[in-house]
Amino acid sequence: MEIHDWDLEQRIDLDLMCRIQKGDQEAFTGLYNRYAPRVLGLTRRVISDTRESEDLVQIVFLCVWQKCRAYRPERGTVQAYIFQIAKSRMIDEMRKHKYKAAEISSSISLENHAQTDNPIDLLDASLTAAALLENLNPDERRAVELAVYGGFSQREISQLLRRPLGSVKSWVRRGLQKVRKSLEDSAGNRREGEQ
Amino acid sequence: MSHLSDEALLKAFRRYGHYPRHLDRCPVCQRRQAYLIQTLSQLVPQPEQLPSVGAHAILERAAAKRRAGRLWSLISVLALPALLALIHVTAPQPVWPAPIAMTATSLPFASSHVSVQWQPGDSVGRIRTANLAPYTAGVLEVWMVSGSRHVPVTVLPLTAADETVVFTVPYTARFAQAIGITLEPAPNMPVPTGPRIFGYHFSQGHT
Numbered sequence: 001m002e003i004h005d006w007d008l009e010q011r012i013d014l015d016l017m018c019r020i021q022k023g024d025q026e027a028f029t030g031l032y033n034r035y036a037p038r039v040l041g042l043t044r045r046v047i048s049d050t051r052e053s054e055d056l057v058q059i060v061f062l063c064v065w066q067k068c069r070a071y072r073p074e075r076g077t078v079q080a081y082i083f084q085i086a087k088s089r090m091i092d093e094m095r096k097h098k099y100k101a102a103e104i105s106s107s108i109s110l111e112n113h114a115q116t117d118n119p120i121d122l123l124d125a126s127l128t129a130a131a132l133l134e135n136l137n138p139d140e141r142r143a144v145e146l147a148v149y150g151g152f153s154q155r156e157i158s159q160l161l162r163r164p165l166g167s168v169k170s171w172v173r174r175g176l177q178k179v180r181k182s183l184e185d186s187a188g189n190r191r192e193g194e195q
Numbered sequence: 196m197s198h199l200s201d202e203a204l205l206k207a208f209r210r211y212g213h214y215p216r217h218l219d220r221c222p223v224c225q226r227r228q229a230y231l232i233q234t235l236s237q238l239v240p241q242p243e244q245l246p247s248v249g250a251h252a253i254l255e256r257a258a259a260k261r262r263a264g265r266l267w268s269l270i271s272v273l274a275l276p277a278l279l280a281l282i283h284v285t286a287p288q289p290v291w292p293a294p295i296a297m298t299a300t301s302l303p304f305a306s307s308h309v310s311v312q313w314q315p316g317d318s319v320g321r322i323r324t325a326n327l328a329p330y331t332a333g334v335l336e337v338w339m340v341s342g343s344r345h346v347p348v349t350v351l352p353l354t355a356a357d358e359t360v361v362f363t364v365p366y367t368a369r370f371a372q373a374i375g376i377t378l379e380p381a382p383n384m385p386v387p388t389g390p391r392i393f394g395y396h397f398s399q400g401h402t
Contacts, residue, residue: 037243038241041241041242041243044242057246074219076211083209145241151206151209
């Protein structure tokens with residue numbers, strides 16, 4: 001995804017949300033297809049039970065449909081709004097049902113990394129990702145995912161996973177440091193390759 | 196203008212309501228955030244999983260919820276008054292004891308009629324008045340009397356028309372020996388101060 005695509009993506013989301021606010025069901029289907037897999041993916045990081053996490057996704061999107069008029073663009077992006085609802089519901093459900101936090105797998109597939117059409121970029125991204133993932137342990141990875149993709153604060157992650165706040169802070173800090181280092185290494189390798 | 200750190204930019208990606216204002220106005224930070232997220236998603240892909248149900252199932256659920264809401268509104272509009280009426284009809288009505296005529300003990304009220312329906316132990320009582328003297332210099336206050344202790348229970352309107360007043364009796368006065376009515380300068384006096392106008396002694400059966 002290029003940076004100009006980023007703006008385009010946000011404009012598409014905003015357009016869909018405006019149409020949803022007018023009761024357009026097709027627009028809702030569009031937004032659902034764009035974000036439901038991501039919300040479910042994130043939910044599964046916390047709630048291991050498939051049925052429960054799918055139920056939660058349905059509740060989240062039911063809420064998006066019913067409370068679409070509460071969305072204010074000045075408060076954040078459409079996806080931030082969706083994930084804010086998901087976040088609140090996940091915390092509520094965790095409190096209500098006392099779910100056991102999902103076990104995390106240390107084996108991480110690189111299949112999802114194929115987000116570019118250029119084979120050289122793909123190779124570069126896979127190598128960098130592989131190097132990063134060797135260093136990024138599962139706890140750090142999940143903490144980074146929840147903090148960045150879920151919009152959770154460190155305190156919320158601590159509540160959600162029932163882990164000490166200090167540990168969560170370390171995971172997020174170390175995880176983001178490793179990501180940054182990988183970015184720098186990747187940029188350095190690219191510069192050397194160009195020379 | 197200092198720019199946001201990479202960590203702050205990453206954390207702000209899906210924050211709603213706590214969106215840094217700087218990010219809204221700063222194209223440099225916006226581009227940096229886009230770059231960071233784009234690169235991060237290659238390194239740590241966003242977790243994704245296809246849900247088993249589609250959007251139509253959610254829209255149907257929303258419609259069903261709306262229909263149920265309308266149904267409940269309709270039920271509450273139509274059935275609630277009926278339910279209240281039913282409760283009113285079936286609720287146990289107090290069984291009033293036979294009325295006891297209270298005798299006037301004050302000349303201006305000689306032609307007035309006051310009867311009470313209460314017996315020791317009851318929590319509620321009823322007083323009927325007729326032809327009370329239109330006396331403007333005070334109010335009639337009803338007392339339950341146990342020895343020298345007077346507990347106020349209600350105030351009667353001073354009118355020549357027929358009136359019925361239902362009163363509740365505090366727990367401490369449920370076994371009062373007598374009931375008395377005094378003419379008071381103001382309603383809700385803590386102790387009787389005016390002359391006794393009517394009275395009845397339950398154990399002795401007279402005023």
